[in-house]
Amino acid sequence: MATPSAQMDGRDLPPRPEKPAKPARYISKFRPFVKHEAEKNKSRWKTMGPAKVAVPSPKDFLQKHSKEPKLPPRKKEQNSKKPPALSVPRRTDRPVMGIQSKKNFINTNAVAAIRGVPKKPQPFCVDTRQGDKYLLETSGLAPKYIKKKDYGVTPKYVARRNEERKRAKEEYEASILEDLKKKAMKKLSDEERTNVLQALKKNWQETQREYLGLSVVIDTMHKKMHKQRLELKLKELEQDIQALEMHEDVYIANE
Template structure:
């Protein structure tokens, strides 16, 4: 930093002398015999100065022809599945249609005579009464089979649920099947409960301007949803109850 005139400037400053680097010495021999020296020809034909004069001249016999760079496809293989000619062949020159045939038959009159002389078909005009059928008033056999199959499936499901309930029962309680009277009584109570909650829910105001109203509306909706789920379960039947001892 230069502060201008100062007494320290009278002190001589050391001069940095740069270190002299070593001279470059080539590894090749400096002396070459002029008789044996040819500029690049002995090692490479072209060297770095290009081809000799006249080598870049184009050959008039070598020029780019049409389709010369396209790939050559192999010869087609013989047909393994000969083509079946579905159309009729063209008639030969020697094949000629039969001409000159003339008929004296009057097809209109012959057709009328044949229809007049033909025996009419027998038509049953008697009315059909379904009450005279052999299986009238009886249950069709396919309905009986379907009902028996459905009843067998219901019985198998009930047996499976009963065995499952017995397996799930543990030491401090028992599992029993709810009776039909209890199921109907509980179902009627749930329906009446749903009507009471729904009537209160329908009487609510449309404006939910306070958090208390919003919370009350959510509680009513959750209660109605839970009651509907319980009603659906009870309507299916086969309800098992676990009682604590």
Template sequence: MYISKYREVFLLINKQHKHQHRTMGPETVKAPSHREMCPQRPEGEKPEHTFRKKTKHIGMKKVIPQPACVDTGKRDKQLLEKSGFVPFYLQKNDYGIVPGYLRRRNAEKEKPKQDNDAWLTKQRETVKPLPEQEKQNILKGLKRRFNELNSEYQSLPFALFPSQYTKYNYKKFLEEKMSKLEKNIAIFEEHKYIYVSREDTSDQQQNNNSVQR
């Protein structure tokens, strides 16, 4: 067996430096500073955020069972939503709110009434009720005038022809006058209150005052 003559020298040198560089590097490693680990960014540069992209789950979709109710002993079931046990309409957001088309229709119905009320309010400012005594006097005058025209109408011949144009036209004139008087008499007798414009009443009062003078 071959043995080198430098074996003892080599063993001696090896023992002297055996544990000096056990990690194949210097004895103490200098820790890096904060600035070396986190270098400063230039002004105006935004930091770059590194994040992992969320990977989409590739696979079967999750099946959510629909609520159902079993109503027979044979386990016949039906969907709970269509069974009538769930207050479906009560959970709506517009439950209890009047629909828009009904509000528009009600507004269209109320508009003529409001216009009529406004017209009546305006008319009440410009008219006043006729006094009862004056109403009775006018009614008596209308009836008296009707009786006068009726007596003239009765005095005419029973049969008149268009050739007798004077009497024929006069008969038509009396009929028109009597029909108007009948309508006015019916108005005064049927209605309890008769309204006239304030201007007419003021003019009538002035005429009465002038007559009295």
């Protein structure tokens, strides 16, 4: 048997597993070309600022009206010809008499002030005791609309609408009259009245003959109904004959 010291020796332990080697990292063959293009098109100062900034001089401060546009020099100044100096009259000099200006502004203003109409104050409307006021013209309280030329005149669209309404009413009344004429009662002449009366009497005689020809014994429903129908017809014929005989003027409706 192996001693404890022999067991602790490393020669009897199992070997450590070897780690597999990592493959080489992939590097594109276009890497140098891409790097060169990126460095070529990149402006370094856009992200980090310029390397050195020129400090402005104290003498180059912003002066007043320095940025305003300047007019080009005049032609007279370019020709180095100065305008003649204005001669100011002295206090002891007297004006030349007999020369008048085109317009006497003093007299004109005096006449305008004398003949002018004084300016009227604008009328106000005060609605509170604190003195709150507003213009009377725009308040709606001044009757300025009655001074208009077309005040009280019916507008054209209202007159046109009234004419259309009147025309529509006339057309409606004309159509109603026409319908009433069509549905008006017609008066029977004496000859037509006589003919109608004779026809009714003849019909009554035929119905009376049929009624008298009924059997004495009426024992069925059909016979009873036939008898009632004849009686009703005779009664209506009698009423019509009596109405025609009582009235000489008879009117009938046009269908």
